[in-house]
Amino acid sequence: MSSVREEGKDRIIFVTKEDHASPSSAELVEEDPNDPYEERGLILPSGEINWNCPCLGGMASGPCGTEFKDAFSCFHYSKEEVKGSDCLENFRAMQECMQRYPELYPQEDEKEQQQQQSSETKPTSQDSAETSENGWWRWLLSFYKTPASLWPTAP
Amino acid sequence: MLKCRTVWRTLAPLARTSSTVCRQNARRAGLNNGRLPACVPAAHMSTAPAGGGRENQLYVLLVGATCVGGAIYAYRTVKGDSQRYQDRIDEISSRPLKTFTEEPATPTQSEPPAAPSPAEPSPPAPDAEILAPIETADLPSVWIASTADEPAVEASPQEAAEPAAALIVEEGDASPASHKVSSHTPYLLIGGGTASFAAARSIRARDPGARVLIVTDELVPPYMRPPLSKELWFSDDPSVTETLRFKQWNGKERSIYFQPPSFYINAEELGSAENGGVAVLTGKKVVHMDVRGNKIKLDDDTEISYDKCLIATGGVPRNLQVIERAGEEVMKRTTLFRKVEDFKSLDKVSRNVKSITIIGGGFLGSELACALGRRSTESDLEVIQMYPEKGNMGKVLPEYLSNWTTEKVKKEGVKIISEALVKSVVSKDDKLEIQLKDGRLVKTDHIVAAVGLEPNVDLAKSAGLEVDSDFGGFRVNAELQARSNIWVAGDAACFYDIRLGRRRVEHHDHAVVSGRLAGENMTGANKPYWHQSMFWSDLGPDVGYEAIGIVDSSLPTVGVFAKATAKDTPKAATEESGTGIRSESETEHTASSPVASSAPSPTGVQHKDEYGKGVIFYLRDKVVVGIILWNVFNRMPIARKIIKDGEEHADLNEVAKLFNIHDD
Numbered sequence: 001m002s003s004v005r006e007e008g009k010d011r012i013i014f015v016t017k018e019d020h021a022s023p024s025s026a027e028l029v030e031e032d033p034n035d036p037y038e039e040r041g042l043i044l045p046s047g048e049i050n051w052n053c054p055c056l057g058g059m060a061s062g063p064c065g066t067e068f069k070d071a072f073s074c075f076h077y078s079k080e081e082v083k084g085s086d087c088l089e090n091f092r093a094m095q096e097c098m099q100r101y102p103e104l105y106p107q108e109d110e111k112e113q114q115q116q117q118s119s120e121t122k123p124t125s126q127d128s129a130e131t132s133e134n135g136w137w138r139w140l141l142s143f144y145k146t147p148a149s150l151w152p153t154a155p
Numbered sequence: 156m157l158k159c160r161t162v163w164r165t166l167a168p169l170a171r172t173s174s175t176v177c178r179q180n181a182r183r184a185g186l187n188n189g190r191l192p193a194c195v196p197a198a199h200m201s202t203a204p205a206g207g208g209r210e211n212q213l214y215v216l217l218v219g220a221t222c223v224g225g226a227i228y229a230y231r232t233v234k235g236d237s238q239r240y241q242d243r244i245d246e247i248s249s250r251p252l253k254t255f256t257e258e259p260a261t262p263t264q265s266e267p268p269a270a271p272s273p274a275e276p277s278p279p280a281p282d283a284e285i286l287a288p289i290e291t292a293d294l295p296s297v298w299i300a301s302t303a304d305e306p307a308v309e310a311s312p313q314e315a316a317e318p319a320a321a322l323i324v325e326e327g328d329a330s331p332a333s334h335k336v337s338s339h340t341p342y343l344l345i346g347g348g349t350a351s352f353a354a355a356r357s358i359r360a361r362d363p364g365a366r367v368l369i370v371t372d373e374l375v376p377p378y379m380r381p382p383l384s385k386e387l388w389f390s391d392d393p394s395v396t397e398t399l400r401f402k403q404w405n406g407k408e409r410s411i412y413f414q415p416p417s418f419y420i421n422a423e424e425l426g427s428a429e430n431g432g433v434a435v436l437t438g439k440k441v442v443h444m445d446v447r448g449n450k451i452k453l454d455d456d457t458e459i460s461y462d463k464c465l466i467a468t469g470g471v472p473r474n475l476q477v478i479e480r481a482g483e484e485v486m487k488r489t490t491l492f493r494k495v496e497d498f499k500s501l502d503k504v505s506r507n508v509k510s511i512t513i514i515g516g517g518f519l520g521s522e523l524a525c526a527l528g529r530r531s532t533e534s535d536l537e538v539i540q541m542y543p544e545k546g547n548m549g550k551v552l553p554e555y556l557s558n559w560t561t562e563k564v565k566k567e568g569v570k571i572i573s574e575a576l577v578k579s580v581v582s583k584d585d586k587l588e589i590q591l592k593d594g595r596l597v598k599t600d601h602i603v604a605a606v607g608l609e610p611n612v613d614l615a616k617s618a619g620l621e622v623d624s625d626f627g628g629f630r631v632n633a634e635l636q637a638r639s640n641i642w643v644a645g646d647a648a649c650f651y652d653i654r655l656g657r658r659r660v661e662h663h664d665h666a667v668v669s670g671r672l673a674g675e676n677m678t679g680a681n682k683p684y685w686h687q688s689m690f691w692s693d694l695g696p697d698v699g700y701e702a703i704g705i706v707d708s709s710l711p712t713v714g715v716f717a718k719a720t721a722k723d724t725p726k727a728a729t730e731e732s733g734t735g736i737r738s739e740s741e742t743e744h745t746a747s748s749p750v751a752s753s754a755p756s757p758t759g760v761q762h763k764d765e766y767g768k769g770v771i772f773y774l775r776d777k778v779v780v781g782i783i784l785w786n787v788f789n790r791m792p793i794a795r796k797i798i799k800d801g802e803e804h805a806d807l808n809e810v811a812k813l814f815n816i817h818d819d
Contacts (some may be wrong), residue, residue: 002808010553010713013808014240016718017817024812029800037685051360052675062418066430069363103417 049076062104064097164243202682214558227722340425343451343461345441345614347371349379349663350467350645350670353415355433357674360378363676364431368422372440375495376419378411381663383498384519385693387411388526396499444618446638463677466620466629466643466785467670468611469797470661474604475514477579482583489602492519501603505530508600509537512589514577516542516549518692521564523603528568539599540564541572541591547694551702552771553712556785559766560698567695573599608661610647626659633683635673644669651685654801655705655780656678662690687795701791704781704798707775715811716769716785770794770811777803777809790814 002015032038034045042053051060051069059068071094072085084091097104342350342358344361347369355367369377378399386401395401399411420432443452450460472491479486505511505527513524526542531538540765546557547564565571576592580602589597610628614620620637621630628649635642635650643650645666649659660669663690675682689703766785773781778801782794793813804810 007553007555010555011711011713012555013713013715014718015715015811019808020717020812020815020817022812024809026804026807026810026813027802028796028813029802037682039686048160052357052671056360057412058356058418059432062354062414063420063432065359066363079378099418103415115370128296 038151058104064094064105067094067097070094114133157164168315171497191294195788219415228338249584270672270677307371338458340366341462342367342465343459343463344369344465344467346465346467346469346645346647347373347377347435348467348469348645349377349413349666350469350648350673351465352377353670354465354467354642354644354668354674354677357671358678359433361675361678361680364383364429366425366428366431367433368425368459369433369435370439370441371435371437373494374438374791375412376416376435376437377413379413379663380493382411383495384522384526385493387498388502389529395744396502399495431464441614444614446618446620446641449640461639461640464642465670465673465677466614466637466641466647467666467673468614469646470608470610472604473609474607475577475580477577478602478604480584481580485580485587485602488587488600489604491604492523493608504601505536506534509535509538510539510599510603511603512539512541512587512597512599513603513605514541515603515607516540516547516573517605517607518548518550518664519548519817520603520605520693521560523605523690524569525564525693530566535682537570537599538568539570539572539597541577541589541597543574544575545573547571548692548708550708551706552783556714556766556771557708560694563698566697574722608646610649610659612647619647623657624633625649626657628659634676634681635669635684636676642673644673650684654799658705660688662688664688664690678695685799687798689791689795698786699788700783700785701794702781702783703791703794704773705775706777706781706783710773710775710781712771712773713807714766714769714771714785715808715816716766717816718765718767738785769816770814772807772810779804784814787816789812 002019005012021107040050040053042050042055048071059065062068067090071087071090075084075098076088078084078086080086166585226728269443281550315369342362342365344354348371351369351371357367358367361565371377379665384402386403387395387399390401392398392400400408401411403410418433419435420428422434423437425432425434439457440454441451445451448460449462450458451464452458472493474489474491490497490504492498492501501523511527512609513520513527520542524538525647527536527538530536540547542549543619545554546552546561546588547562549557551557554562561571561573572591572595574593575595577589578592579590581590586598587602588604589599591597612620612627612629613785615622615629619642620641622628625631626649628647629637629643631637631643631648631650632655633651635644635648637643646659646661648669649657650669651657668686668688669684671678672682672684672686687703689701691699691701770787771783771785772779773783779797782797784790784794797810797813801804
């Protein structure tokens with residue numbers, strides 16, 4: 001049983017769980033998937049990689065950003081049977097670069113949490129940029145190491 | 156001329172009286188003459204003109220004298236005016252001479268350049284002409300004075316265009332420009348805070364190999380501000396003021412610095428770095444901006460030119476006038492809280508004094524009060540918070556919620572003095588005495604003033620940029636542009652929000668969102684501000700909320716609340732949901748759960764006036780323009796969507812259903 005109270009210009013409604021059990025009748029405007037103003041996820045509608053995606057953390061902007069972009073682009077557009085197998089050089093260069101900045105790209109062994117991408121907005125990496133970088137590295141490597149049929153769902 | 160008139164007026168009656176006297180004399184003379192026999196009439200008639208001639212003559216003489224006198228006076232006035240005018244012109248043209256001679260290095264010019272008297276104008280309008288020379292005369296002296304060892308360019312004070320040309324000539328000769336820092340950068344970011352860093356990241360992501368130079372007057376690289384008034388105070392680490400690291404909800408520590416120093420490259424290497432990079436120039440203040448010439452000048456006289464520039468200068472904490480006027484002793488014991496060093500000094504103070512008073516009841520004041528209140532339980536520190544509103548967050552929360560929040564803050568160990576207007580502050584016997592307007596007196600050891608932020612628009616004048624009179628800050632369009640190659644982001648930007656209208660926002664996530672957007676637009680995206688930023692606040696373990704849009708307590712509100720249970724606290728929320736993203740800050744997760752140490756479940760009666768959790772809608776013309784999620788987390792995308800739609804909803808309870816406030 002919901003109760004309503006007015007305090008001047010403010011209205012206060014108390015509701016129980018049952019009050020809110022029925023589905024909402026509020027109408028929301030339909031989303032336009034091609035809205036040019038909207039924030040985008042990792043892959044843009046055109047098929048290109050959104051390097052400014054918050055999900056990438058600082059990977060594309062750091063000192064190894066160029067190497068990262070090269071490696072990831074190569075992987076993304078790779079048409080090989082084992083996707084990314086033609087990008088070994090790029091990945092090697094990226095790894096070399098990252099090893100020069102251990103503070104930024106710590107080579108830890110613990111499992112990192114995967115980046116989950118919602119369809120609309122980007123929840124951020126909960127961790128620092130360093131660990132997210134490392135998580136991505138592992139994620140990319142996992143693509144490299146696993147055969148296509150066993151891929152985790154691409155974010 | 157007036158004098159002439161008055162002279163004439165005085166003379167005229169005199170003339171009249173003298174003429175009547177003359178006539179009277181003449182009559183008397185006539186009467187005398189009349190006593191003569193017969194020949195008199197004839198003589199009269201003959202002499203009448205003669206006698207009249209005498210008075211006529213006198214009259215004529217008088218009038219003539221007056222005219223001559225008037226003419227002489229007029230001539231002398233005109234002569235004097237034109238002389239005065241000439242004097243003034245000479246004086247003005249001699250002024251640039253003076254500044255030239257003051258500069259030791261500049262060779263002096265012994266005569267006024269090209270005798271710059273404009274064509275002799277008519278005396279009645281000397282003023283308008285004098286104005287023009289003054290303006291143009293000032294310009295060259297300013298520029299030349301500042302680059303002291305430049306050969307003096309013969310800039311005639313007449314032409315306003317000359318100073319700009321003169322400067323460019325000087326540029327070529329400029330030897331004092333620092334050899335160390337490259338004198339040109341494609342991307343220049345003024346200010347080293349959150350917005351600036353977000354822009355740098357955005358630019359680097361979108362423009363491969365971009366060279367980005369950040370110039371900041373702080374001595375440290377970019378860092379995030381929210382932990383300075385929240386997480387850092389709850390840290391168990393005694394060396395936290397040095398490490399500046401805090402624990403996030405998942406136990407992982409991170410630094411307040413966005414990136415460690417190895418992320419950045421040296422400013423000197425920026426020009427030659429193969430893949431570009433981000434360089435931070437610390438401890439340098441931009442004092443002058445030349446929009447026409449696309450360059451800025453630092454406080455050490457270095458000049459740096461740019462292709463594209465971002466102004467992210469943030470702001471400076473406001474102070475109360477009564478404190479500013481109260482003198483050195485009071486100012487010594489007052490903290491204006493904003494930067495890292497303010498956190499360090501306040502931490503130290505809080506360990507060494509017995510009583511701290513926080514003036515201000517908004518976000519910063521309340522957060523600091525809670526943080527210090529927490530500390531007061533461990534030591535015998537007295538924490539007082541005073542503000543003019545009725546309750547904490549009085550300008551943000553509707554009254555019933557503000558009152559409820561105030562009670563919670565009191566539970567954190569804070570002494571609240573509400574409806575308090577400070578009349579004066581004096582220093583007495585090593586203590587501060589705060590006199591309130593209603594007569595109350597508060598004695599304390601230290602004051603923290605959290606009374607707002609003054610946006611830093613120092614560069615507006617030299618750059619010729621518009622400043623907003625309603626909200627303060629630089630006025631920019633919906634794409635954050637001030638000029639075609641100048642953008643403004645963060646606290647200092649007064650921008651046009653397509654949905655919510657023109658506004659200026661002082662929150663962390665807005666700095667991130669607007670900084671990112673500015674960076675995108677600096678690399679050609681041309682996108683308006685569309686993704687609505689959010690903000691959050693925690694006031695102790697029981698009160699936490701996230702908010703989005705315009706959240707102003709003067710707007711009508713509709714609040715939909717569920718009955719609170721022990722599970723509805725920020726801490727509980729983050730512990731339960733595995734991913735526990737407390738706040739949806741886009742690039743850096745900064746919020747963490749308030750400290751785990753003491754986690755009381757809300758004791759107290761759970762009656763229907765307990766605002767445990769719910770949603771509050773802020774309405775403007777029946778459209779929802781702001782939403783607060785009260786102890787309800789991870790629902791920001793829905794709130795963002797409702798604001799973006801901008802629709803009129805007949806029943807907001809139905810809208811509230813979308814949030815599933817009863818679920819966890």
